Amino acid sequence: MSDPTPAPAEATPPVETAPQTGTPAETAGQTEAQPAAANALMELFRKNSAAFCLSAGLHLVVLMPLAFVKLYANLPQLQLALETFIEKERTPEEFTRELSLDTTISETQNFVAGAPVVSSAASGGSGSPAVAQQKIEQSEQFKEADVAVNVGNVDLPGLSDIGTDLGESVVAGEVSAPVEGYGAAMSRVAQELSRLMRENKVLVVWLFDESGSMKDDQEEIKKQFRKIYEELGIIREQDQKLKKEGEDILLTAVHSYGEKITQLTEKPTNDDKEISKAIDRIKEDVSGKENMCEALESVIEKYRSIATRGKRRLVICLVTDESGDDGVKIDNTILVAKRARAPIFVLGRESVFGYPIARMRYRDPQYQLDHWLAINRGPETAYYEALQYDGLHERWDTHPSGFGPYEQARLAKETGGIFFILPHEEQNLVGQAAVDKRKFDFLDMKEYVPELVPRRTYQETREKSKFRETIFQVAKGLDPQSKPTLNIAEHWYPAEHAAFQKVGQENFNRALVNLNLLSTAIKTLEAVRPLRAKETSQRWRANYDLALAQCKAYRVRLFQFCLVMDKQLKAKPPVSDPKHNAWNLVRTKNIVEPTPEQVKITKVDFEELKKNDKEAREEFEFVIKTHPRTPWSNRAEYELNTGFSWVWQSIFRDPRYDNTNFNLPKL
Numbered sequence: 001m002s003d004p005t006p007a008p009a010e011a012t013p014p015v016e017t018a019p020q021t022g023t024p025a026e027t028a029g030q031t032e033a034q035p036a037a038a039n040a041l042m043e044l045f046r047k048n049s050a051a052f053c054l055s056a057g058l059h060l061v062v063l064m065p066l067a068f069v070k071l072y073a074n075l076p077q078l079q080l081a082l083e084t085f086i087e088k089e090r091t092p093e094e095f096t097r098e099l100s101l102d103t104t105i106s107e108t109q110n111f112v113a114g115a116p117v118v119s120s121a122a123s124g125g126s127g128s129p130a131v132a133q134q135k136i137e138q139s140e141q142f143k144e145a146d147v148a149v150n151v152g153n154v155d156l157p158g159l160s161d162i163g164t165d166l167g168e169s170v171v172a173g174e175v176s177a178p179v180e181g182y183g184a185a186m187s188r189v190a191q192e193l194s195r196l197m198r199e200n201k202v203l204v205v206w207l208f209d210e211s212g213s214m215k216d217d218q219e220e221i222k223k224q225f226r227k228i229y230e231e232l233g234i235i236r237e238q239d240q241k242l243k244k245e246g247e248d249i250l251l252t253a254v255h256s257y258g259e260k261i262t263q264l265t266e267k268p269t270n271d272d273k274e275i276s277k278a279i280d281r282i283k284e285d286v287s288g289k290e291n292m293c294e295a296l297e298s299v300i301e302k303y304r305s306i307a308t309r310g311k312r313r314l315v316i317c318l319v320t321d322e323s324g325d326d327g328v329k330i331d332n333t334i335l336v337a338k339r340a341r342a343p344i345f346v347l348g349r350e351s352v353f354g355y356p357i358a359r360m361r362y363r364d365p366q367y368q369l370d371h372w373l374a375i376n377r378g379p380e381t382a383y384y385e386a387l388q389y390d391g392l393h394e395r396w397d398t399h400p401s402g403f404g405p406y407e408q409a410r411l412a413k414e415t416g417g418i419f420f421i422l423p424h425e426e427q428n429l430v431g432q433a434a435v436d437k438r439k440f441d442f443l444d445m446k447e448y449v450p451e452l453v454p455r456r457t458y459q460e461t462r463e464k465s466k467f468r469e470t471i472f473q474v475a476k477g478l479d480p481q482s483k484p485t486l487n488i489a490e491h492w493y494p495a496e497h498a499a500f501q502k503v504g505q506e507n508f509n510r511a512l513v514n515l516n517l518l519s520t521a522i523k524t525l526e527a528v529r530p531l532r533a534k535e536t537s538q539r540w541r542a543n544y545d546l547a548l549a550q551c552k553a554y555r556v557r558l559f560q561f562c563l564v565m566d567k568q569l570k571a572k573p574p575v576s577d578p579k580h581n582a583w584n585l586v587r588t589k590n591i592v593e594p595t596p597e598q599v600k601i602t603k604v605d606f607e608e609l610k611k612n613d614k615e616a617r618e619e620f621e622f623v624i625k626t627h628p629r630t631p632w633s634n635r636a637e638y639e640l641n642t643g644f645s646w647v648w649q650s651i652f653r654d655p656r657y658d659n660t661n662f663n664l665p666k667l
Contacts, residue, residue: 258285288666292324354386391554549619
């Protein structure tokens, strides 16, 4: 906008002070009419000079402040709107993206960014300005603005450009991307690689877990490699930015790891057949160790200089079904990856809810007997937040958490990668039915995201909260790993009376001690109930609600064990089949009423038992209502459906379990 205030003075300057702008010849050639006109104008100006000066002054006083008011009203308002828009953008870990299963090769590009673009302070990116993944006209901030902004065209990229044209180094990690199989995951990896290749040539290193449980996964991935390279070829043909780099725009190396790391390709290659052959050479590591962090650091350091010399972007694709054995090194591994600017994409399994162990059924080839082998698969948090105990022994369940294991989810988040949650199509996974039954929606889970921060930071934050620290200490006090006496046998009691008497009495005595531990845990949790309302984290509220319900239910469960064990010790009933040689406890919803003698021994009467049972069920119902469609409600439903009591069942147990030395693998 032009400044109007100098105009009057410049339009009518006094003749006696105005400089001559014409040449002498031009001045001499003026007509005699010109001086007369000039004299008339001078006379007019003298008569009206006061009015002109007054008008100019008034315009100056009025218009100048108005000009500044408009500038200061618009520009800060625009800045405020943009800042507010970005600050309210959800952090990447609050979202999940479910990908459809599609094993056919895509013939068109469809770039979707891995996550919102964020600053390097948050995710280890390049530090470029944050941009929201949302059309500007859809933002509530701009709908509510009542000041017009006229500063020219403001162009922001749309969804198709986020993470593509803005550059490969500013996309934050995505910690939970459920997929329906390796085909869908490979399509997404192809899209991410093509996005990175728009800026640089790429060197991708595939790192495979050598554990025995990964054999089927390796075969499936090998089948899908053609898909990823065919799709990348189609993308390159359609994208001019990818054609200019030459035929070796993407190179691939393959390694595997267990206790040690193995190089499977002599050098990086663009031959997909050679890559498939490399996968065939993966051997099973018999040590049972998965040094994931050590392997990641090794391949990053090995290929970092190669990528730098070739002006390539280094990318790591980790394929594993376990959380690894060296998670204490995770912070250093993240630092190494950030220095190399290497995003880590993890194709892994969902973490067990609040528990580090899952169990796989293994049938030994010689005797065809089933065994249950432990594998590391969790928890989803830096330290456990849930009970490790199920009221009789350590947990045997495989309830899913909705998130990846803590270390792997952090790797994806901090390096700008993606954690792909592969489906639980594992026939030998104990508790598979419970896994198949549930499906957590990301909208339900957004308030329950784990804190993916360094362990020290996590612990310091937890210890500052009496509410959170109490939950942790209760779980720690009821951890069978640190207190083996919490473990009471549920299966395989000997049918022979003398042997049963010895084992049964030992477990009965343990149960009496553990009843007191549960009573103490309930009192401890009840004492901090008033702090629940002040807790800002819905996740920690859910942890408290479930832990309190479980402690009350487990007290009933343990008391019921005492009743049925006492009855079995005294009655000495025969087995239901002459071939049976053992007794198992089977869980039931039918509460057993204690005898007067049992009330005297346990000091718990039936009325108190019914009260505890009622309170436990009410607490579980509260969890289901307050935290619907989450792992907490899923676990509460499981507890209610399982029941808190027991019945005896005689069975046949193959004596070879006791008389044979099995050479079991370590998964």
